[in-house]
Structures are given as structure tokens and as C-alpha cells.
Amino acid sequence: MIATLLSGVRNDILFTFLAMTFNKGGILGKTFSEKILGLKAGKEVQAGEVVTVSPDYILSHDNSAAIFEEFKKLGTRNVKCPQKLVIILDHVVPASSEQYALNHKIIREFVAEQKIQNFFDIFFGICHQVFSENGFALPGKLILGADSHTTSYGAFGAFAAGIGRSEVASLWATDEIWLRVPETLKIEIEGKLPSGVYAKDVILKIIGEEGADRANYRAVEFTGNAIKEFSLASRLVLANMAAEIGAKNGYFEPDEKVLQWLKERAREKFEVITSDPDAKFEAVLKYDISSLEPQVACPHTVDNIKPVSEVEGEEFHQAVIGTCTNGRFEDLEVAARVLKGKKIHPKVRVLVIPASRQEYLFALKKGILEILVSAGCVILNPGCGPCLGAHQGILAPGEVALSTANRNFRGRMGSRESKIFLASPATVAASSIEGKITDPRKFL
Template identity: 45%
Template sequence: MRMTMTQKILAIHAGLENVTAGQLIEADIDLTLANDITGPVSIAEMQKAGFDKVFDKEKVCLVMDHFVPNKDIKSAEQCKICRDFSNEQGIVNFFDVGEMGIEHALLPEKGLTAPGELIIGADSHTCTYGALGAFSTGVGSTDLAAGMATGKAWFKVPSAIKFNLSGKLQKWVSGKDVILYIIGKIGVDGALYKSMEFTGEGVSTLSIDDRFAICNMAIEAGAKNGIFPVDETTLAYVNGRVKREFKVFEADEDAHYDEVIEIDLSSLRPTVAFPHLPENTRPIDEAKGVEIQQAIIGSCTNGRIEDMRVAAEILKGRKVCKSVRTIIIPATQAIYLQALREGLIEIFIEAGAVVSTPTCGPCLGGYMGILAHGERSIATTNRNFVGRMGHVTSEVYLSNPAVAAASAITGKITDPADIM
């Protein structure tokens, strides 16, 4: 059959026995997703096209996470559109203040994404759910509108690059460093409209949070999606969360890949992406010493409980540099509560950091940490384009949570190993 894991998922959702790279297909959707920025556009497009009902009120998801709690009148109006629509349509999976979280952390947590499923979202980091062995990808708001109304979407079947992982990550190195290393190696268009498929013995050494971070940033290499095989780690995560049957897919042994890239996880060091592209990466030894004014630990990439624990391990008993505004954002209410129960929030506050309710906030320059002229931020977010987090002269340096926490203490980009 010669199909990759992604191609098998697309084939079954298109009702076909086989698909090949480049083929155009129409496929059934298991879940559609929009947020408070993209949702209103999709709703308007759906209504403009003459549709008055969603295809399935349980398979349309709206998450208020970008400017929530609302920062101004416009953001409040955006949320009201989504809220009214959800009430009218009886949308089951509508998440607002109090139960919301950053969408790409919230949906897996709620059991709304499962192995083998096909998920589209009007947000580029929808590719996150490949960590669970699903095909998930970002689409435009118009495409999402069609999906919300019909339960179908068209795709060009992607070819694939195989990343064969071996070894085990060292202390203070995480999935964020794996994907930053890969993007630095192949570039921001190195996997353009391709599937990034991760395999090899090293996969079993990666936590589910590591895998979420890796798949989350597949789009930063231009990929259509990122995907991991389903193993014991995956099943342990979905067990008790996913209440429906799901199907596990594996790539054929003779599946065709455009390229196979070998990565020894044990050789990786903490990695930092310098402005203004995620591909502008350097190992920590070449990044040390850059002064910062802000540190952000959170986002759909690194706002999970493992990230909170790593940051707390470094910040415990220490104080952040007085000149560094340190903002920590648990990605969901459940993660926030878990961090509270474990005493992590207390550690953060005693260290001089502030802790925010779950929000995308500063990642996209929304609020909760906007940069002024010439300021620099170390951030566990996923993009560092010009003006991404504020003024066009500001700079964003992407890192893992350990590096961000260590840098918050010293006031300059720091290797965690140097202070621990």
C-alpha cells in the first residue's frame, strides 16, 4: 500500500482504500475548531453562504482564548458573536471564561482529540494534536466555515519527511529544543505542505508534553501536519479522557518518504531561536549573555504542567531579576489548579513572577506582556516575527521553559545548568 500514517488517516476519512501524495480528496471531519479571533469570521462566512445549522453540534468547538478575559470593547464583541452563535446552535463544546484554556492544550485535555481522527481548526497551531496520532491541521476561516456547515473539507494529500529519533534528552532539554533544532536544520519552509512524521526508538523517551510541543511547531517549518505513532504513552494520556472508540494507524513499512532525517536526542542542547524567524536557532552556548527585559512562560507550546514544574524547579528559592518582568501563564484552568495544588504558583509568586489566567495573550502581541521600543523577551511561545509581541523594534527569543526561567533570574539568556 505504501502509505504513511497521515495518508492512511486521510484515506479512511475520504472513504478510499488508498491515496497518494498530491491527490485531491474530500474527507469527513471529526472536529472543527475556532477561537475568538477566527470564530466570528467563520460564523459570518457560514451564514453568508446560506447555512443556518452546523453539521454536528458536538463536533464544532469554539474556544475563547486569545483576548479572554476581554481586554477591550472589540474583543468583547468578538466573544459575544461566538457566545450568541453557540447558544443558538446548541454548541456543546463552547469554552468561555472560567472553563476556557488555550485551545491546543484544552482540547486534548478534554478528550476532544483522539488517535486516528481528522481535525481542522482556524488556527495554524491546530497541528498540535498529531502528538496523539491524529491528523490535524490549520485552515482558513472560510474553509472552516464550510467544515462547520458540512462536516467535510478538501485536502491535497501531503508527502512526508520521516524524522527518526534515537537516544534520550538530557536534563534541561525538552521537546521544544527538538523542534527548534529541526526548524533550524531544515528552515521555515523545509517541510512545506508535507507531513512531519516522527518515528524511532527515541519516541518512547519523549513525554506527551514533549510531543505536543514538537507537533505544535510543525507549522513553523511549513508543514501540513506533524504526527507521532500511538504508543503506551499516548494511550495512557487518552485513557479516561476519550470516551469514544478510535482507530490507531501505522505507516506501512514500505511507505515513501521524501527524506529521512536522523536525530540523536542525547546530542541536543537547549536551543534558542533568535529574532526574527524560528529557523534562526543557536545552541545555548552561543546565546548566553543577551540581556532581556521580559520572560514569558506559557502558550499553546509550553504552558503545560511539565513546563510549570520545570520553571518552578529553577525558580524555587530564587528571585527573578528586578529588571525582568516575568509572566507565567498555565495553559488551562486544570493545569492552573494542578500547579496550585503542587505549590508551584506559590513558588512563582515568591520568586517575583506574576501568574495569569489561561490566555494566548502576549504570544501574539494581544495583551498581558506587550513589548515597548527596543525591548527583548525570552519566551516559550512559538513565533518571533517582527513586532510579534509588541513594537516593531522589539525582539523575541524563543526557548524552552528551563532557559526562560533561568534567564528571568539572571536578566540575560542563561543556560539552566549554569545556575543549578
């Protein structure tokens, strides 16, 4: 009835009114993070409080062997909740040395011994993509992972944060961890993405404006009309790189697109948790992307952002299209659109790494990979590839890479004397034709 009475009134005003009606007694509305951590802690909590909680899922990857070493020191034999563990091998797959092979072997033996059901061996792909595809990334779940880009699952409305090895070992044994309830920064993104500009450009712009530590210890909630138009793959780019402004977790309110995607994938029941309309945010940061141009992160920090027009002409030796940030079908598809019927510059080598077997297969069926191979790209198996400098395309001293990854720290992809630029798949593909950084819009 209230809704009928107020029809014609803007939705946000209506919600505020309703929230005030139901929040009599002076209790302020709560953010998503306050609500989910309160639910997990079994009490009302506010930002700043420290709670002890049990996660729904605990992710680890090739670091599981090192975590197992720590776990053994605890003097306990069995993992407390083996059904919560999700172990995905992706960092150095297949093993590139005897050392890595042994590492994987130890993990497979641990998985068998502890009867870990959710184990994904080297043929599945990058943990964040595989975790999502397999329906673990669900709204209202608390997910902790031994990887800083665990923030990705916020794209589906989960509370997902990265933690360290000792903490995962301790979680395996006790199923308990302390977390500080974060304050929340709301990032409102309005406007329509111009042609040739993508989610990657949006998040790079935000990181450049806000700096690498703007969201340290904080949650980030992405809202705004622009976000509603974003595909899930594009939302994953933002949630993934929320880590690069220091965020504990990134969050998107789940909408119909998310529910649709989860229909055939969700592992279990879930409950959508959202921020109250009168929730208290630490700050609201507004962005209009209508006239955004392609962005590039320059060496050696992710917040060293310039518009592509200021970096054009920068020569490079190796391009990477892939990673947990930009290795999905829509990324490969846009690269193919740019590279169709073209040849990559003879002085550059282009590595393409689909994020998962599913994305790989889809791109294969759609003829995307044929276009990329014809243009001269090298297709690598799904995995982290050279992103963290462990294998598959290490940089020599003096070499420069242009990558769709999320980090460009000094030495990350190899030599301390190498450099990394970061950009969208379109920018990387277009630049690969010219052998130097270029604006992709002229190829689209």
C-alpha cells in the same frame, strides 16, 4: 508462527518481511496520512492526490465570530453538523476591550442558537490544551482547526491541520473540504536527552537545521527511541512546532502512554492508524540528541537558531513562560525547579501563563505557583496571553522578550521595534534570574 520462526531477528526486519508477505500484488505500503485520508475519502489514495473529506472535529476560537460573519454570507441558517464544532475562547480572555467583549458575546449567542455542545468559555484555557484534555484529540481522527498550531493533536495520533476562516465557515455549512494528501517526512530522533535539555531544544534544533519551509505541504512523522521516552507534554511541543517547519500535520504513532492518557478522557471510540512498515517516505531525517545543548531562536524568524552558548549575555525586559507550546505542568515545574529560593532580576518582568485551568490547578496543588510567585513572577490566567501581541504584556519599541512560545516574528508581541527570543522553560527561567540569556544547566 512466523514470529516464532523469526524470533531473534530485529523487529523492523520482521515487520518488513510481514508487510511484504501481505502486500503481494505490488501495492506499496502507505503512510499514516495516506491511510487516514483514504479512509475518509472512501478510496485508496496516494500522496499528491486531492480528496474531498469530512472532518471529525472542527476547532475555532475567538475567531468564531468572524467565521460566523462569513457563514452568514452562505445563505444557510444552520450548521450542518453542530456536534463536530469545538469552540474554545482563549486568544484574548477575559476580553480586554469593548471590541473583544462584543466578539465574545457574538460567539456565545451563536453557540446558544446553534446548540453547540462543545463550547469552552474563557475559564478553560488555551484551545490546543483544552481540546486535548477533553478527549477530542484522538488517534485516527481528522481534525481541522482555524489555527496554525492545530498540528498539536498529531501527538495523539490524529491527522490535524490548520485551515483558514472561509474554510471553517464553509465546513460549518457543508461538512466538506478538499485536502491534498501530503508526502511524509520521517524525523527519527535517537539518543537520550542530556540534563537541562528539553523537547523544546530538540524541536528548535530541527527547525534550525531544516528551515522554516522544509515540510511545507508535507506531513511529518516523529519516530525514534528518544520519542518513546518523551512525555505526552513533550511530544505536544514537537507536534505543535511542526507548524514552524511548514508541516501540514505532525504525527506520532500512539503508544501505551497515549492509550493510558486517553482511558479516562476519550470522547468516543477511536481506531489507531499507523504508517505501514514499508510505507514510502519522502525522506528520513535523522537526529541524535545525546549531546544537544539548549537552543535559542533569535529574532526575527523561528529558524534563526543558535546554541545558548552563542547568545548568552543578551539582555531582555520581559520573559514569558506559557503558551500552547510550553505552558503545561512539566514546563511550570521545571521553571519552579530553577527559580526555587531565587529572585528574578529586578530589571525583568516574568509572566507565567498556565496552558489550562487543569494545568493551573495541578501546579497550584503541587506548590509550583507559590515558588514562582515568591521568585517574583506574575501569574496570568490560562490563555494565549501576550503571544500574539493582543494583550497582557505588549512590548514597547526597543524592548526584548524571551519566551517559551512558538513564534518570534517581527512585531508579533507588540512594537515593530521590539525583539523576541524563544527558548525552553528552563532557559527562560534561568535567564530571568540573571536578566540576560543564560545556560540553564548551571541552575539544575
